[in-house]
Amino acid sequence: QSALTQPRSVSGSPGQSVTISCTGTSSDVGRNDFVSWYQQHPGKAPKLMIYDVSKRPSGVPGRFSGSKSGNTASLTISGLQAEDEADYYCCSYAASVVFGGGTKLTVL
Amino acid sequence: QITLKESGPTLVKPTQTLTLTCTFSGFSLTTRGVAVAWIRQPPGKALEWLALIYWDDDKRYSPSLESRLTLTKDTSKNQVVLTLANMDPMDTATYYCVHRGDELCFEYWGQGALVTVSS
Numbered sequence: 001q002s003a004l005t006q007p008r009s010v011s012g013s014p015g016q017s018v019t020i021s022c023t024g025t026s027s028d029v030g031r032n033d034f035v036s037w038y039q040q041h042p043g044k045a046p047k048l049m050i051y052d053v054s055k056r057p058s059g060v061p062g063r064f065s066g067s068k069s070g071n072t073a074s075l076t077i078s079g080l081q082a083e084d085e086a087d088y089y090c091c092s093y094a095a096s097v098v099f100g101g102g103t104k105l106t107v108l
Numbered sequence: 109q110i111t112l113k114e115s116g117p118t119l120v121k122p123t124q125t126l127t128l129t130c131t132f133s134g135f136s137l138t139t140r141g142v143a144v145a146w147i148r149q150p151p152g153k154a155l156e157w158l159a160l161i162y163w164d165d166d167k168r169y170s171p172s173l174e175s176r177l178t179l180t181k182d183t184s185k186n187q188v189v190l191t192l193a194n195m196d197p198m199d200t201a202t203y204y205c206v207h208r209g210d211e212l213c214f215e216y217w218g219q220g221a222l223v224t225v226s227s
Contacts, residue, residue: 034213036214048215052211055211089154093213099157
């Protein structure tokens with residue numbers, strides 16, 4: 001099963017909003033609403049930021065939001081802060097589990 | 109509080125079999141809906157899902173690695189053991205043990221264990 005497609009990098013200035021896309025197929029992203037997003041800082045384990053397309057675990061700031069349309073899911077971070085600079089991965093839990101290739105977010 | 113920790117060798121030779129143990133606390137792998145996953149990450153690369161073992165001992169493996177992977181659990185010790193046969197330098201990665209609860213996502217991660225494959 002191929003990895004989900006994410007842009008390799010995105011960037012934004014503090015206070016701005018950025019959106020990271022995650023494109024799959026009707027067999028994964030488009031199959032159900034079990035899409036999740038993970039933030040990973042260098043040398044650290046990933047952290048769950050969004051699950052079930054748009055739900056936030058306790059403790060995750062409201063600046064992080066998720067959505068999905070067809071075979072593409074998106075993570076939007078509004079009011080960018082310096083600490084948001086990290087790698088972000090999407091994940092689809094369908095017949096199998098597949099991750100995206102990762103997106104490096106740079107806060108300018 | 110849910111915690112997981114991976115343990116095992118840091119260096120293995122090509123063709124050897126890797127055995128990693130995940131020791132966890134704060135949940136039981138006999139509770140309906142609970143699963144433990146293994147996810148790896150080669151240096152500088154993306155996350156890759158390897159396998160899942162469920163509370164009822166059902167197992168799922170990555171199609172690309174299924175022939176080389178085996179998962180077992182010991183509920184009395186709160187441990188899950190991953191074996192990966194015929195190791196190759198391409199298998200060099202940080203291996204994570206991860207809790208999956210009722211929600212189909214991975215909320216609790218171990219610290220990761222870096223395994224290097226080299227002769």
